[in-house]
Amino acid sequence: xxxxxxxxxxxxxxxxxxxxxxxxxxxxxxxxxxxxxxxxxxxxxxxxxxxxxxxxxxxxxxxxxxxxxxxxxxxxxxxxxxxxxxxxxxxxxxxxxxxxxxxxxxxxxxxxxxxxxxxxxxxxxxxxxxxxxxxxxxxxxxxxxxxxxxxxxxxxxxxxxxxxxxxxxxxxxxxxxxxxxxxxxxxxxxxxxxxxxxxxxxxxxxxxxxxxxxxxxxxxxxxxxxxxxxxxxxxxxxxxxxxxxxxxxxxxxxxxxxxxxxxxxxxxxxxxxxxxxxxxxxxxxxxxxxxxxxxxxxxxxxxxxxxxxxxxxxxxxxxxxxxxxxxxxxxxxxxxxxxxxxxxxxxxxxxxxxxxxxx
Numbered sequence: 001x002x003x004x005x006x007x008x009x010x011x012x013x014x015x016x017x018x019x020x021x022x023x024x025x026x027x028x029x030x031x032x033x034x035x036x037x038x039x040x041x042x043x044x045x046x047x048x049x050x051x052x053x054x055x056x057x058x059x060x061x062x063x064x065x066x067x068x069x070x071x072x073x074x075x076x077x078x079x080x081x082x083x084x085x086x087x088x089x090x091x092x093x094x095x096x097x098x099x100x101x102x103x104x105x106x107x108x109x110x111x112x113x114x115x116x117x118x119x120x121x122x123x124x125x126x127x128x129x130x131x132x133x134x135x136x137x138x139x140x141x142x143x144x145x146x147x148x149x150x151x152x153x154x155x156x157x158x159x160x161x162x163x164x165x166x167x168x169x170x171x172x173x174x175x176x177x178x179x180x181x182x183x184x185x186x187x188x189x190x191x192x193x194x195x196x197x198x199x200x201x202x203x204x205x206x207x208x209x210x211x212x213x214x215x216x217x218x219x220x221x222x223x224x225x226x227x228x229x230x231x232x233x234x235x236x237x238x239x240x241x242x243x244x245x246x247x248x249x250x251x252x253x254x255x256x257x258x259x260x261x262x263x264x265x266x267x268x269x270x271x272x273x274x275x276x277x278x279x280x281x282x283x284x285x286x287x288x289x290x291x292x293x294x295x296x297x298x299x300x301x302x303x304x305x306x307x308x309x310x311x312x313x314x315x316x317x318x319x320x321x322x323x324x325x326x327x328x329x330x331x332x333x334x335x336x337x338x339x340x341x342x343x344x345x346x347x348x349x350x351x352x353x354x355x356x357x358x359x
Contacts, residue, residue, distance in 0.1 A: 097164070126189050281311050
């Protein structure tokens with residue numbers, strides 16, 4: 001499918017890493033087809049990909065959190081069992097199952113590798129990261145599921161295995177998410193965030209990261225007194241301005257996309273509060289948001305979302321004609337909901353993506 005990227009209708013793809021097996025693949029894709037500058041007006045056939053490096057919450061149990069301190073004997077079976085017992089809920093008592101799980105990796109080492117990848121590819125973003133209360137980790141491989149493995153896809157996915165009763169604890173998911181949010185702030189990169197049945201916990205986590213960096217609300221009168229801004233003295237409309245003197249590196253990303261957003265429209269208000277110091281975007285996919293059980297809520301969210309904060313995505317793991325078709329379907333749906341002419345709408349969505357990725 002990679003070979004089809006230069007021939008796609010989509011001018012550029014934002015390609016996400018999610019786990020150990022695809023970090024190098026995304027890096028290689030960025031080197032092969034990566035954008036060379038933020039000017040996307042006349043892309044060449046070898047400029048089609050904006051790579052993103054991140055560790056998805058589905059696979060967060062595969063990392064052990066050594067950011068605050070070192071662990072010893074991390075290669076031992078005892079360490080593996082203790083780690084999985086501490087991050088999975090309910091606490092597993094099947095040691096054979098725990099030892100069938102992938103050997104846990106160091107979060108500190110992953111963050112360093114990601115930092116190096118982002119520095120090597122200066123336009124790259126961070127994603128996909130986030131929280132998920134619904135996901136359950138798959139059971140171990142059996143002879144039957146081993147035989148059914150597809151050799152054409154990246155290893156590490158579920159691939160038809162039954163789901164276990166175990167979920168990753170929210171505390172551990174939050175630790176992995178926060179570490180990546182801080183890295184995004186350090187390197188001033190936008191992030192793509194996954195949130196399923198965890199919309200409140202996700203907002204609280206993001207808010208915790210930008211706590212202390214909120215925009216300061218001042219009346220126009222006060223701004224006039226302080227900075228000589230020429231506004232009418234009787235105009236009491238509040239406006240948000242950032243505190244001056246803040247360092248560029250912050251513990252939160254400058255721009256955040258909530259991808260295939262499935263939350264209610266009422267939740268948008270908290271993200272668009274004028275004190276929020278990050279730009280928040282919402283992306284929608286035909287695959288997830290236009291499913292029959294979800295489309296009604298998604299349409300209401302699209303209506304409520306500011307025009308300049310909307311994005312489209314495919315949420316697919318394969319490039320080519322099917323991805324083009326689903327991107328077009330989502331563009332047409334947003335234009336229909338917003339009452340935009342198609343050409344006007346596509347231009348707006350392209351501008352939004354450019355601002356999310358590069359501004």
